Amino acid sequence: MNGTKHEHDEDAAAALRQTSLRVTKQRVAVLDAVRDHPHADTETVIRSVRESLPAVSHQAVYDSLHTLTEVGLLRCIKPSGSVARYERRIGDNHHHLVCRSCSLIVDVDCTIGQAPCLTPSHDAGFVIDQAEVTFWGMCPDCTAAGAQLTGDDQFSAV
Amino acid sequence: MNGTKHEHDEDAAAALRQTSLRVTKQRVAVLDAVRDHPHADTETVIRSVRESLPAVSHQAVYDSLHTLTEVGLLRCIKPSGSVARYERRIGDNHHHLVCRSCSLIVDVDCTIGQAPCLTPSHDAGFVIDQAEVTFWGMCPDCTAAGAQLTGDDQFSAV
DNA sequence: CACTTTCCTTGACTCGTTCAAGAGAAGCAG
DNA sequence: CTGCTTCTCTTGAACGAGTCAAGGAAAGTG
DSSP states (O other), rough: OOOHHHHHHHHHHHHHHTSSSSOOOOHHHHHHHHOOOOOOOOHHHHHHHHHOOOTHHHHHHHHHHHHHHHHTEEEEETTSSOOOEEEESSSSEEEEEEETTTEEEEEEEOOSSSSSTTTTOOOOOOEEEEEHHHHHHHOOOOOOHHHOHHHHHHHHOO | OOOHHHHHHHHHHHHHHHSSOOOOOHHHHHHHHHHHHHTHHHHHHHHHHHHHHHHHHHHHHHHHHHHHTTTTEEEOOOOOOOOEEESSOSSSEEEEEEETTOOOEEEOOOSSSSSTTTSOOTTTEEEEEEEEEEEEEEOOHHHTTOOOHHHHHHHOOO
C-alpha cells in the first residue's frame, strides 16, 4: 500500500492552498474521504470523515462538498434516482456507467475519438459547454447474480 | 389549431387501452397534460390536470406518472439539479439539451450515426442497455440576455 | 345490475438537502 | 507572539419533492 494518510493530507492541503480557500481539517478530511471512496454519496463522506474527526457536523460536510466542487477540486454527479455523488477525478470529462440494480458507478473514458457526442445534430441555438454521457446497465456482479430490475429501478431508469 | 381537446382524449384513451391499464379520466388528463407541456415537471402536470379536473389529488398524478412511465407511455428525465420531468416522445432514445440558466430543455436527435456513444471504450463487464446524453449550455434567450451562471448553477452543473 | 379488482383521495410522513444565527478557528498585520 | 478580521463550523430547525398506508370510489366483467 503506497500513499499514507499523512501524504494524503499534504496533497489535499496543497490543493486547497492553490485556491483562495482556507485550509481546515474538515476540508482536508472531505477531500481524503472522496479520494478513498470513489463516487461516494454525502452519507458515506460523512461517515468516512468522522473516522478521523468524530465531531464534524453534517452541515460542514455539505458546505465543504459544495465549496470544493465550486472551485473545481471535486466533481458532483447525480444519476437519476440517486443522491449526489462526488469524485476527485476532474478535468477530463470522463463519463459514467451506472448499474440499474446496485447503483454501482464506474468511470469510462471518452468513447469515440476524444470529444464524443459533443456535436448534437442541431443545437437549437444553444451555446453548449459540456456533454454528459451516462451508460445504464447491469454490473458484472448483478448480472451473475441474475438480479432482476425492481419496479422502481425500471421507473427511474428509462 | 388542429387537434382538439376531444381528439387528444381519444388518443390518450386509445393508448391506455393498448396496455392492461384501466382508462380513467385522471390518466387521460395526465397524458394530455404531458403532451401539452413538453418536459413538464410534476407540479406543472398537476396544475394542468386541475384545469379540467379540479379535484385530482397530487398522489393520483404521481401514481399515474409512475404507472404510465412503467408501461412505456411516458419517459421520465431528471437532469442534475432538476426535479423529475416527463415527455411523450418515446422509443427513439433522443437526447436533451439543458439550459444552465433557465432549465429549458430541448430535444436533440442522435448525434453521430444512429447509435451514438453506445460503445464506451471499455464496458467494465457491464451489460449496457442505454446511453443517456445530456448537453449542458445556455439557451438562445439566456445567451442574449447575458445571463450569468449563479453559484448554484455552477455547483450542480459540472 | 352486482361483483371484483384496480385506482383515487386523504393525510401523515420520510429523507436528502438547505437556511440561519452565533461560536470558533485560519490567516494576516503589527 | 498577539490581536483582529473574515471565513468556516456547529447547532438545530426547516423545506420540498416524493412516498406510504388505509379506506372509499369507479372501471371493467359476466
